[in-house]
């Protein structure tokens with residue numbers, strides 16, 4: 001395959017649900033700029049319509065140029081499938097650089113293949129650290145950053161973390177938050193979808209729950225404690241809970257849980273979830289990205305974890321670390337309730353992160369070419 005000398009040929013990789021809202025604004029900006037030739041690879045780590053296809057249509061993502069179909073498996077199996085199936089794509093497409101986002105197994109797998117072929121890696125959402133190596137995402141973050149050539153950072157803590165790990169500052173740029181580009185683009189459309197009303201709930205009268213971290217859902221005792229806390233909170237404020245497939249497989253029979261005050265739903269599309277979240281009074285979650293989205297929406301967020309790799313959402317935003325036990329979650333709920341005085345939106349979470357990513361890529365790869 002040949003390509004014009006001045007055009008930077010990029011393979012952009014997505015694989016799992018949280019990747020797609022970061023890729024969409026970036027791909028749109030890259031494809032609107034003739035200096036770049038951007039191809040999309042979907043690893044197929046997430047493959048259900050509800051976990052993948054619905055996100056492509058809501059976000060206006062184009063069909064992938066390459067679909068790897070890696071599917072589910074243990075970490076070793078899934079990562080091995082990603083390595084094996086991405087290498088031939090690299091050899092075929094001959095990119096000038098590979099762009100990966102976030103912290104999922106697809107992020108690390110594709111970055112590793114590229115680095116071993118001596119193709120530069122661009123990592124968007126670099127530098128975040130929970131300092132908890134039992135989280136699979138933390139391993140993915142540390143290793144991806146170690147082999148990346150351009151590290152695009154969402155919040156200042158990322159700069160500090162990368163410097164501490166000895167990463168050359170010339171490779172690092174604070175660009176803001178791509179996920180918030182997607183949120184700002186779609187929030188009006190999402191509000192018009194009126195998901196709360198469709199479920200018979202008045203805006204501002206309910207909480208939204210999401211739960212999928214292995215540490216919270218894979219061990220029955222851990223999941224039980226969280227569910228007990230949620231049942232008690234639901235007596236104060238009704239809760240709506242779109243259930244991730246990993247969690248669905250671990251929950252007690254739905255009939256014993258689902259009710260008027262704690263309502264279980266199938267996973268929602270991007271716009272449907274944004275609609276439900278943007279009208280919520282509070283959110284209870286163990287997701288990473290939702291901590292950021294609630295900060296921008298100004299909605300109180302209780303993070304059902306002991307740590308966060310996104311400290312700015314606690315320091316400046318609406319996020320509170322509520323821990324993972326029944327007692328810690330209820331204590332946080334009773335202490336903080338629905339108020340978050342003084343919360344503000346972090347700098348550069350302004351809907352323009354994709355443009356700054358392009359400038360950083362241009363400066364790194366094209367200036368002086």
Ligand code: UD1
Nearest residue numbers: 016017018045046047048051072073104105136137245246
């Ligand atoms: C992955 C990411 C996590 C991210 C989450 C968002 C890693 C290490 N973890 O976790 O960071 O927050 O995605 O969802 O990459 N399944 C389906 N349909 C699908 C995909 C998965 O039913 O389309 C089920 C399968 O039973 C699978 C399980 O969900 O075994 C878990 O999927 P997996 O990709 O292993 O990890 P997630 O828990 O989704």
